[in-house]
Amino acid sequence: MTYVITRMCTDCVDMGCVEVCPVECIYALKGEPSESTPNMLYIHPTECINCGACEPECPWEAIYEDMELPAARAEDAALNALTEERPSLFEVAAMPRDEHGRLVHKPAPSTDDVRANKATWGVAE
Numbered sequence: 229m230t231y232v233i234t235r236m237c238t239d240c241v242d243m244g245c246v247e248v249c250p251v252e253c254i255y256a257l258k259g260e261p262s263e264s265t266p267n268m269l270y271i272h273p274t275e276c277i278n279c280g281a282c283e284p285e286c287p288w289e290a291i292y293e294d295m296e297l298p299a300a301r302a303e304d305a306a307l308n309a310l311t312e313e314r315p316s317l318f319e320v321a322a323m324p325r326d327e328h329g330r331l332v333h334k335p336a337p338s339t340d341d342v343r344a345n346k347a348t349w350g351v352a353e
Contacts, residue, residue, distance in 0.1 A: 230308075231271050231278065231280065231282055232292055232294050232297055232305050232308050233245070233286075233291050233304070234298075234301040235266060235301065235307070236289070236346060237268035237269050237286070239267050241268060242285075242288060243269070243323050243324065243333075245282035245286050245291060246269070246323055248285050250277070250279060250281065253272045254269050254270070255272060256270075256320075256321040257318060258319050269321055270307065270318060273305075273309050280293070287336045287342070288337060288342055300349065300351055301349065301350070
């Protein structure tokens with residue numbers, strides 16, 4: 229089993245999950261996003277140790293254990309698998325830092341923002 233970051237992360241890219249991942253299995257896209265490789269984070273399926281640390285850190289609720297993926301997001305497991313199939317497109321994600329080297333965190337989304345994002349991607353509450 230592994231965890232999967234869904235398309236609900238698209239353009240959100242919070243990075244809280246990156247900060248807590250003990251094995252650095254969360255990747256970011258290197259180049260320009262496209263329909264087949266959106267601007268989101270990805271979990272490498274064979275590097276993930278299924279620790280679950282990432283899931284509660286995602287304020288967008290975009291991370292699921294693969295066996296718990298909502299039906300509307302089932303294809304996102306294959307999207308994450310691209311990190312293994314096409315590794316040259318990705319790099320290990322790193323927390324952004326300010327000019328003084330301090331970690332930069334994004335403001336948390338509101339409950340309404342999360343609800344609207346889920347609705348956009350077909351995930352029911």
